[in-house]
Amino acid sequence: MIWCGLDIATEFSEALSSRFDTVSETPVGSKPDIFFLCSESTHALCLSFIDDCVGGIPESHILAIPDGEDAKNLTVCETIYSWLQNNQAQRHSLLINIGGGALCDVGGFCASTYLRGIEFWNIPTTLLAMVDASVGGKTGINLGHYKNYIGTFTQATHIFITPHWLKTLPPAEILSGWAEVIKHAILLGGKAWAQVQQPIPNTNDHQAWLSILEWNIKIKSRIVNADFEEKGERKLLNLGHSIGHALESWSLDQGTPIPHGNAVAWGLVIETALAIDLSPLKEDTKSLHEQLSAIVKRLFIPIHFTQDNIAALMNFIKADKKNQQNNLLFSLAYAPGNCQFNIAVSPEDVIQILNDYVGQAD
Amino acid sequence: MIWCGLDIATEFSEALSSRFDTVSETPVGSKPDIFFLCSESTHALCLSFIDDCVGGIPESHILAIPDGEDAKNLTVCETIYSWLQNNQAQRHSLLINIGGGALCDVGGFCASTYLRGIEFWNIPTTLLAMVDASVGGKTGINLGHYKNYIGTFTQATHIFITPHWLKTLPPAEILSGWAEVIKHAILLGGKAWAQVQQPIPNTNDHQAWLSILEWNIKIKSRIVNADFEEKGERKLLNLGHSIGHALESWSLDQGTPIPHGNAVAWGLVIETALAIDLSPLKEDTKSLHEQLSAIVKRLFIPIHFTQDNIAALMNFIKADKKNQQNNLLFSLAYAPGNCQFNIAVSPEDVIQILNDYVGQAD
Secondary structure, eight states, X not given: OEEESSOHHHHHHHHHHHHHHHTXXXXXXXXXXXXXXXXXXXXXXTHHHHHHHHTOOOGGGEEEEOSGGGGOSHHHHHHHHHHHHHTTOOTTOEEEEEESHHHXXXXXXXXXXXXXXXXXEEEEOSHHXXXXXXXXXXXXXXXXXXXXEEEEEOOXXXXXXXXXXXXXXXHHHHHHHHHHHHXXXXXXXXXXXXXXXXXXXXXXXXXXXXXXHHHHHHHHHHHHHHOTTOSSGGGGGGTTHXXXXXXXXXXXXXXXXXXXXXXXXXXXXXXXXXXHHHOSSHHHHHHHHHHHHHHHHHHSOOOOOOGGGHHHHHHHHHTOTTOBTTBEEEEEEEEXXXXXXXXXXXXXXXXXXXXXXXXXXX | OEEESSOHHHHHHHHHHHHHHHTSOOXXXXXXXXXXXXXXXXXXXXXXXXXXXXXXXXXXXXXXXXXXXXXXXXXXXXXXXXXXXXXXXXXXXXXXEEESHHXXXXXXXXXXXXXXXXXXXXXXXXXXXXXXXXXXXXXXXXXXXXXXXXXXBOOOSEEEEOGGGGGGSOHHHHHHHHHHHHHHHHHHOHHHHHHTTSOOOOTTOHHHHHHHHHHHHHHHHHHHHHOTTOXXXXXXXXXXXXXXXXXXXXXXXXXXXXXXXXXXXXXHHHHHHHHHHHOSSHHHHHHHHHHHHHHHHHHSOOOOOOGGGHHHHHHHHHTOTTOBTTBEEEEEEEETTEEEEEEEEOXXXXXXXXXXXXXXXX
């Protein structure tokens, strides 16, 4: 169940009570089998709010792991597994992930594999997690610098989404999520595409954000429900990510990590440039590329890579999970509301487009 | 598909050809996307046979990991993941696990989580793996000394079972699997129960083994198909394992590991002793306990624990995945062909039975 609204305290408390009334027959109030996973940031910023809803969480049932991508590895998984085991988490126990995309990814992965799967809920606290990572049942960790190479397809039972947390975020975090909002707007077209050309609302404007969150969750859920294990249509959600993930992984390798949203935003721009030649609607694609470039240039910091970096970028692009055999398969946007998946692209064309963006992605 | 027969070379080659004809459109013969995971033993004893069937496997597509339980940890998983990644295994790639129960468990777990799941096949080479671990879709690794605490429910697409490999096994390995054969015979009753009271057939008697393998796979598959994710009936397959796993984990902790089969055999005996007082068919349960004790004493080496070890054993019994809240839940046999799951047992009763077996399980 995905809930999106303003009064998370009431909604969350009621969901907890009803689960513990019906599922494990524990008296409401004692709830000994709930485990709270948070990041260092959400431990500081969000936990007291959750603690009030629950009516006191024992210290041993809270674990804070590093913020962001630093949490998405097997070492952190081992820490989470051992924490659950040391505190006698059993098959009917519940893990609640409170945090951003990385936290929901790693927490969901651990829950889906601990005792071969225990129930988990997500409380996404970043825009990126609200519109993307917390919804859709993809859990995962990185393998070295390869993003989300290890994971499962497992849905959170409940997801509680509220604009309440947005004001806790630095502007860079809002931008990181906004890249996925732009991606969803390209998929939807129409009013959504018009909206992302407007300024980003102030984080105190809860009503404006509620409406944005709602259409983002709707498009993502619709695609995920149609193709949960990404055999086809779900690949559309990878728009911008073939090159975006490569930029992200490559920058991590270089020791100067680019934030996910920044990488995806430029990934969208560069992939749309690539789409122009392949598009049956060349003029529409050109116009999309211009509008998109304008949005991204206005909001996102530039990305710098040189001709010498292209071989390394290509290695990451070739490792993309969507590829089959020796074919690079991209999801591409031809126009707002008109996107296609499984488009075979030659490495030469990708190299050429990357060349066009050497020193230009700014 | 579970295949059980004698001519594995033909069956395996045909399955490979047909997969690569239809699924990934690679010319038969090149098969670049098959990865072979074996243990040190199966690398030495079984791989040349498989290599002949495939028509040559590139060295980089073979990985040998440690034998037995030493392979069931996150460090070995990382080795497997990196090997797949370094050799460009993609979503349509195939992992073939050739080995015993531990190898099928860890290989299945890695396949089910690499890129959120690639296809895997099992070629079980030990009796234990043939009658139990390779069938039923439980994958897993250990967490510290807690058995199979991390894993997924994911079925191998193909399982190739043949008595061909049994002659490669030392007698202790046959016994290890025989404990699960005894367990299945208790579940089935009738002719199966009569059979396990006879001597174990010679490993050269392929026909006798074929018939034994067939009824073992049949009972296991029937239960697994009825309840894949172990919400109910599948717990029956844990007969003997609440105490068996505890004996195994405890002995591993002590640095003197007891083989899985030995632990399960004595687990069956001790749990059936525990069942007598709880049974609605007291006389039948007593008689089952006597017959079972006779079999286990005749075949299996004794297990020694003292009164001082009981607290440690109880900690492992309390960590059993079947338990709910503070209840110990056992699967118990009341008579051959008459077994029940979710039987609540008090810790005091378990302690008392363990006391009865101090210095006596021999």
